[in-house]
Structure formats: C-alpha cells, structure tokens
Amino acid sequence: MNNTAKRPHLKPNPNFSYDQELQAELFGRRLLREELKAFSDDLIHQHLRNGFLKVEPGIRTEKGRPVCQRCGNHAPEQLASYQCGRCGQTCVYCRNCLTLGVVKACSQLFTWSGPPVAHPALPKLDLHWKGKLTSLQQQAADQLTQAVQVKEDFVIWAVTGAGKTEVLYPALKDAIETGQRIALVSPRTDVVIELSKRIKTVFSDIRVNVLYGESTEAYTPAPLTLATTHQLLRFYHSFDAIFIDEVDAFPFHNSKMLHYALEHALKPGAPRLFLTATPSSKMKADFERGRLKGVRIPERFHGHPLPLPTFEWMGNWRRQLEKNKLPVKIKRWTLTQLNTQRQAFLFVPSITTLETVLPMLKALDKRIVGVHAEDPLRHQKVEAFRSGEIQILVTTTILERGVTISSLDVAVFGADAELFDERALVQISGRVGRDHRDPTGGLYYFHYGVTWHMIKAFKHINQMNTLAKEWRMK
Ligand SMILES: [Zn+2]
Ligand SMILES: [Zn+2]
Incomplete structure (x- = not known):
C-alpha cells in the first residue's frame, strides 16, 4: 500500500500558501489521482502535509466487504479483481462506475479540505429572457424559490410542454x-445539451459549467453547473441545491449508484428539486400523501389542451414483420403523412423492429430516416429533422423526451409492446402540439390489442386536461 492512503488527516495550516489552480479543480469534488494529472506529486504531498487535501482509498473494506468509495457499490458481481500492474497485487476494482475511469483498491480519491472557493453574491443578476410566465407557471416558480430558500425537497409535476425550464429561472436567479x-442535472445527455443552450443564453452574465460524457469543456468552479447525473459522482458536498430534470428517466430512475451520487454531491441538508411530467408511482404517492411537497402544472404554456391519442388496430404486426410485410394501416398512415407534408415521428418498440420496418418505409420515400440510441449519427439526424430535410423519423424511445419540434405528428408502431408503459406513452404523446401557433397534431397508437398501459396513458392525459380546465374556471 502507498503511504498517503494511511496518512491521518491534519488540520489546515493557516500559513500555507496553497495552489489556487488545485483549489479550483478540487473544491467540492472528489477525484482520482489520475484526474489530477496536471499537478505534480510534490505539490499534492505539500497540500496533504499541510492539511489542505484529504485522501481515501478507492475501495474500502466495510464489514468485511469491499465498497467503492466513489459510487457506493458493494455488490459482489460488480466488483472484480485482477493482477494489478500498479500495486503488483491482486487488486479489487469497481465495474459499476467504470465509465468515469477505473477505481481500484490501490486508487486514491482526493477531496479539498482547505478554504472554499468563494462565490460572490451577485445582488442584481439580469436574466436575458423576454418571455413572461403564465399565472400557473408563476405560482409554481414562487413555491420552488421558497423551497430552495428553506432547504426543502420539492417536486414540480408539469405536463409536457408546460414550460418547466422557464419555471426554474426565478429560483436559479434567487439562489445565485x-x-x-447550484447544479441542474438530468439523466439524459440530450436533455443536458438542450438545457444548456437555453440556460447559457438566459444566464449569459455568469459562468455556467456544462458536463457530460462526451463534452470537452474543462471544469471550473461556477455558480451554476449543468450535468448528467453520472457526472455527480465527481462531486462531494458541493451544491447548495440540485435540480433534477426528467427525474423519472432512465438511467436515474432505478439506479442506486446515481441516487448515491446525488446524495453525496449535495451539501448536508441541501434540498433536491425534482422536475417531471411522469413521476414514478412512489413519487406520485409521496406527493399525493403530502410526504413530498410540490406543485402540479396541468396546463401547457400556450393554454391549449394536450392532444389525446387515437387507438388504431393494426393486426398481428409481429407476424407481418416476420413475413417482411408492412402492416396496411402503417402504409396508409405513412402515405397520408407524406401527402400532408407534415413532419412526424414514428416510434417503434425495438432496434430489430426499426431495422425490419425501415427499408419498407424507405421504399415509399427517401425522406424517411431511422435513428436509435447506438446510432453514431443520432445528433446529426435530429438536426437534419429540425431543418426539415427529413420528413418522417422512425425512432426507438430515445426521442420520447427532451426534443421539442413544432408542428409534429406522432404515431406509435406496436403500442401494445411491453416497452410502451404509461410513462413512455405519455412522454411520446407529449411531443405533439408544442408550438402555440400549431397546438394540435395527429397522434396514433397502432396496436394488436389495447393494453392497460395504453388506457392508463389516455386517462393520465385526460385527467391533466380536466385539471387545467377546472383551474381556468376558478
Ligand atoms: Zn464504483
Ligand atoms: Zn492495484
């Protein structure tokens, strides 16, 4: 074992002149030695000797079991060992958080224990945004701002197209x-990229960090950090509040690791602010029983109701695809769609379905293109769709949320497939009618038998429309 890992932590020496670049890199974060390559061993040791850094082993043994100190993983199947080239021993490493660089038993994780990076108060921060909140948005924004001030967890349950990003502006401004x-995070990279464009414009007077897997931006301390939930694994007791957009989305929803990352990235007692159009049943129950404070926004920002889906029986689509036949209803929908010149998303339940259906659709028109999560051109294809080069985009559920396109029609191929649960269907339906100049659009669920999830999705959308109507009549 190396000797730094055993070193007891010292009180910071007030006379030590510390390195400000190291402070900027490490304050509020927890990083591997490999992530601090820019700093020499000598410099790191000086800071350790003077109590300005804390170091801990990457994997610690707790109650006889190895536990990854970065992601909290202790599941034996997610911990492996190998003959380590660095320590020359059989070394345990964590497979759970491998995408951020390997954490091994002989790794060192560093945190800053010197003086904090000061974020000066900015008494009058200008927002570069000309819009105006609707009265429902304003009500939600006021309650959210207050929740941050009193450090209380809070959920905003807003329908798709409610304008929940705008609802954040007052609370973010007040906190900054x-x-x-503050951190604003989402499980989905696409959502972080979309958010960052808007947030960087509205908050252009301050530095905003944008961190996700493929981003090349270097980290610097900033009042506002936008990131994927994965990136929170690099933070430690860092944020006074964390806003989590699309909190019910994969992979955050069921990930112990990402919940651990969230808890550790928060300063002790700091609040979590959840944003969702489709809360999990647990969050819904917590909200409805008053265990989690929050507010519902049942109305879209433009005041028009959410489009309701039309259920269309398409026959045994699995059988037809096996015979390489395009279901008649889909062919008819596609030809009508091509005639209307309106753009559409056609959601399919799997990559296999996509690969079977796409050539048959392409034979009808070249402006029909397919996209899925592993497609290296996915961002380019979405951009090409935005610019109107593509008329119909056949997609897996990757585009179920985060993408807003005006005048869009939507159809679901095989809406009875298991993958399309209530939440997925509500999100998919929410792509339609987003623009105030064109608040409606076609919305079809093509199926071979109506499922309980399809009915629940219909009821969910309908209930929100009813709530919005009731609110308007008050
Ligand atoms: Zn780990
Ligand atoms: Zn090792």
Missing part, C-alpha cells in the same frame, strides 16, 4: 444572487 452553488 445569494452566492449559492
């Missing part, structure tokens, strides 16, 4: 003005 360090 008082010198707080």
